[in-house]
Amino acid sequence: MAGRGQRAGPSLTRPVPRTVGLFGGSFNPAHGGHRRVSLFARAALGLDEVWWMVSPGNVLKPAAGMAPLPARVASARRQARRAPIRVTAIERELGTRYTVDSLRALVRRYPHIRFVWLMGADNLAQFHRWKDWRGIARTMPIAVIARPGYDAAAMASPAMVWLRRWRRRCRQESDGARSGVRARKAVSMQSAPALTILRFDPDPRSATQVRQADPEWFRRAVVRSLRDAVTHHRIGETGH
Numbered sequence: 001m002a003g004r005g006q007r008a009g010p011s012l013t014r015p016v017p018r019t020v021g022l023f024g025g026s027f028n029p030a031h032g033g034h035r036r037v038s039l040f041a042r043a044a045l046g047l048d049e050v051w052w053m054v055s056p057g058n059v060l061k062p063a064a065g066m067a068p069l070p071a072r073v074a075s076a077r078r079q080a081r082r083a084p085i086r087v088t089a090i091e092r093e094l095g096t097r098y099t100v101d102s103l104r105a106l107v108r109r110y111p112h113i114r115f116v117w118l119m120g121a122d123n124l125a126q127f128h129r130w131k132d133w134r135g136i137a138r139t140m141p142i143a144v145i146a147r148p149g150y151d152a153a154a155m156a157s158p159a160m161v162w163l164r165r166w167r168r169r170c171r172q173e174s175d176g177a178r179s180g181v182r183a184r185k186a187v188s189m190q191s192a193p194a195l196t197i198l199r200f201d202p203d204p205r206s207a208t209q210v211r212q213a214d215p216e217w218f219r220r221a222v223v224r225s226l227r228d229a230v231t232h233h234r235i236g237e238t239g240h
């Protein structure tokens with residue numbers, strides 16, 4: 001404790017940055033694979049928590065078959081229960097359509113949070129098709145989670161060719177899911193561009209399989225009194 005007349009040190013006067021993983025997607029619907037991947041990434045990267053950014057609409061996916069946003073948020077909330085995961089539809093509030101614009105807006109809105117963009121290898125394989133994907137890489141570090149059937153295409157993709165020079169090793173990338181011990185903050189992942197590849201036991205679950213088995217899943221979703229876990233605004237069919 002600082003004595004009388006002494007100034008408190010920097011650690012007492014400056015906010016301690018939180019580290020948050022951003023995991024975007026349609027979550028159409030959310031399933032246990034999303035949860036498992038998120039908890040693994042949190043442990044491997046030493047994140048404080050993960051935000052699931054439920055997209056109002058994915059420009060790379062057809063609108064047909066996309067459940068209403070409240071139903072998708074409700075499915076994500078159900079999967080995220082009792083986990084350090086926040087479910088948010090903040091992109092609708094920001095009014096952004098593309099990931100690069102959403103991430104830049106989040107960095108401006110939350111200057112004391114260190115963000116890491118989390119995505120599957122399937123997204124890395126087509127990352128070069130995203131609007132200003134190099135801008136995304138320059139905005140925050142990227143962690144790619146291996147996904148069965150996509151690794152070869154991801155490693156050979158134009159985006160990976162460009163990102164390879166900034167690849168960083170993650171200390172727990174091979175055993176983070178098993179150790180149960182959260183890693184210390186990865187210094188190499190605190191600046192951008194930076195890329196790390198996270199590998200763990202594959203999880204075969206997919207939203208496509210869930211929809212095929214239960215096409216009407218969204219009709220049973222409880223969407224009353226939904227609130228955004230980040231903004232705390234109400235989520236309804238047509239408004240916040």
